[in-house]
């Protein structure tokens with residue numbers, strides 16, 4: 309650390325490893341499928357104009373997202389990954405008098421954003437079965453951020469529970485992080501509630517369900533006043549936060565809903581297979597509404613199993629928090645990758 313650093317106590321987020329060697333990569337919840345050809349073509353077309361700045365308003369992409377979600381463009385703001393949109397949300401809506409609450413086991417970036425922007429926060433323990441006790445958030449009187457489905461558990465709350473949390477906290481903001489909602493079935497998203505409730509912000513990403521993790525594209529849907537506040541932060545930081553290749557990729561991706569629906573169906577099918585095969589091998593596996601499963605071996609510790617899988621060419625994630633030390637988060641890859649995982653687990657036990 310240099311003597312100039314003003315944030316010596318900041319513990320940054322640790323991203324999952326992006327290995328150079330060829331491993332079966334089940335550690336960062338990417339899609340095993342490539343983007344569709346039309347997205348690749350749109351990116352190469354946009355490359356011809358890289359001498360120009362990108363559209364700071366993301367006009368075409370916001371219009372396409374608005375039409376996809378049945379809202380207006382002023383209900384949407386774009387982020388360089390949903391991480392950026394979440395960061396802007398903590399910056400915009402958090403403060404000494406505006407604390408946040410979130411579960412003790414959830415996306416590890418929330419406490420980092422809170423620390424970065426000096427936002428006080430409280431962690432609410434998940435129940436012993438690792439589900440979110442939604443009643444704990446009813447009328448809590450603080451800003452709330454919930455991943456739905458939650459990560460790394462994969463368990464989703466029904467929209468009725470979200471609505472109850474939103475209506476019981478009218479003077480606080482509720483942020484629902486829907487990074488994995490496309491894998492949860494049509495009825496889980498809280499986006500339709502955003503037209504009714506001015507204190508609800510839904511954050512989504514193209515990283516997982518649109519096969520575009522490397523493009524870095526996220527967005528939020530909400531009431532126009534909330535979105536205007538996020539735009540104020542965005543324009544105070546980097547108005548060109550979405551590069552022109554990514555803007556083109558996102559708009560083209562929204563024209564390929566059939567392709568993605570097929571991918572999601574395949575992933576959810578492989579997820580069912582994975583859950584049953586892992587259970588047959590003796591692992592405890594939580595139900596999942598996401599593109600990953602959360603599993604625990606009957607005899608081998610989390611860190612040991614992580615190491616044993618890595619030695620055999622399979623990369624998964626152990627989040628390291630004491631309460632979930634023995635659990636591994638395993639991305640649902642292509643079926644043949646999962647077959648290799650089952651075979652390796654069979655060999656290890």
Ligand code: PMP
Nearest residue numbers: 389390391415455459487513515
């Ligand atoms: N929210 C959750 C719950 C996540 O797991 C992730 C992925 N690490 C993100 C948000 C951020 O994803 P991205 O920045 O790629 O949109």
